[in-house]
Amino acid sequence: MHSVAAIDMGRRSLSRVLMRVIALPMAFGLFAMVSPWLPDYALEIGFRVFLLITLAEAWNLMAGYGGLVSLGTAAFFGIGAYAFTASMNHTGAPIALALLLAGGSAALVALIVAPAVFRLRGLYFTVGTLALAEATRLFMVNSTAFGGAKGLLLAQDPPGPRELYLIALSLLAVATLFMTLVTGTRFSILLRAVRDDEDAATQIGVRPFRVKLGAFSLACFLTGMAGGLQGLKLGIVEPYGMLGLQWTINVLAIVIIGGQGLRAGAVVGTVFVVAMGELLADWPALHLALSGVILIAAIRFAPQGLVGLWLRAWSSK
């Protein structure tokens, strides 16, 4: 069954690869070129959309392709933000290098906790990552080295909205490149094999621990870079904002509303969630409550999200 799916994927992927090689870079170029004419509000929204798509792509890699449903997004996002701010303040590293360090720190933490959380198959991974997020937050609140509840201030002024927009766009380009490489290669088939039946995959020679570790650490790397970027934008990292559950909720809502395991799902879901966030900007609690309701409805009525609904309508025509 797996091999049939693989052949099928191989045939379809030729036109997809062409589309990705030509259409995606054009889209990125277009978004970059229009930036001088965009008003601040559009730049702000663009920044948020690019950041959240990056986070959603990373989450989708774990959950949609690998069956690793993580509730630890906030932990890796926050770790990235702290690592970014600390390295900017103490080493004077350029932004790009500090962002790489942020992603690297998050991936390192992922590697360290992996043996513990992967022992737990399936749903216990979810609870393990949730516990990790809470532990990270409590640690940062209590530790004096990272500024406790007050957090860390970025020593230099954050760049302007246009520069932030372009950095976020570049980050998304990096994430898209990674995702295209990963989902277009053998690795994604291994990952899906592990997701669908870990025991069967082991029987045919797949090493589940390595495959899961690869997906987990790459996703955490991207999440950490996104966290570093948010730290750059705000100019301050503190445990309640950066390590708050709202990041996890948003990402989960985006992927489930957009469509799990579908590349376009992250984009569609982000546009939906950001639009809803803008409409309800003055009522954050109501916004989150509604996200929860939509999440519940999507799981029940559209398990493949909006993109899945659209695909089904398209194929039945």
Add this chain to the structure above:
Amino acid sequence: MFDATVVTNSLASGLLLGGMLALTALGLSITLGAMRLVNLAHGELLVGGAYLGYGLMRAAAIDPLIGLPLVGCTMGLLALPLHRAVLTPLADKGMEAQMLTMFGVAVVLNNLYLLGFSADTRALDTWYAARAAHLGPVTVPVIYLLGFAVALLIVGLCHLLLTRTRFGRELRAASSDADAARTLGMDVSRVHALAFALGAACAAMGGVLIGMAFSFNPASGGGHLLNSFTVVVLGGIGNIFGTLIAGLVLGVVQSLGAVVFGDGYRDLVGLLLFFIALALRPQRIAATGSR
């Protein structure tokens, strides 16, 4: 290094607190064991119980301890339509869909509490709660003793319910093999609904006790969920005696952590215990964790 009375007092309060932790964890354990449901809204149900107790106390001047059975029944009755609305339709969609749905429920409840009751931290204050009880050399707040006794009583009643009644027999049958139970003519979905209600009732009553001993706010559910999970992983799923012992262990470890590192580290030490438990007892989890 540490004052001996401080250590013995906190050991004693940790032990007593552990009884309350065991009661709340029992709620999570029942739903996990009977329905294979990772109830991520467990903490919110617990906080909901505390708000119910608060409402009873404010509106009808009912002492939270007297109102405890009422809170348990109310939460159980509220849980039934919730189960019907969000979980029953997903019965054959696998564990992940149900778990994420409960995460959605947690997010909704959390923010509804925030909208309805504001972010203020509240406590179920009673005239006797803060008084000191002297047990030989040890001094603990009276509410810890009362909470421990009541929690123990409820855990004992649950034990009787699960081992001595028809419902308990059906629930155990459904948890060990749902398909076989269905073949034998049992209404498994009814058993699941009742198990969910029982779990919610335990969580809510534990929430009242914790609300009397400490304080609560809309956001405190997450920490309680993880505490309960630690107890369940340590004690084993569906094992009442194990849950009780594990609750006491967690209570003592948290209190010791608070003495050694400072009060802010109480929950962090508990989470460390959780990770250690996960690393050391994988077989316990693998047995029920696989699909």
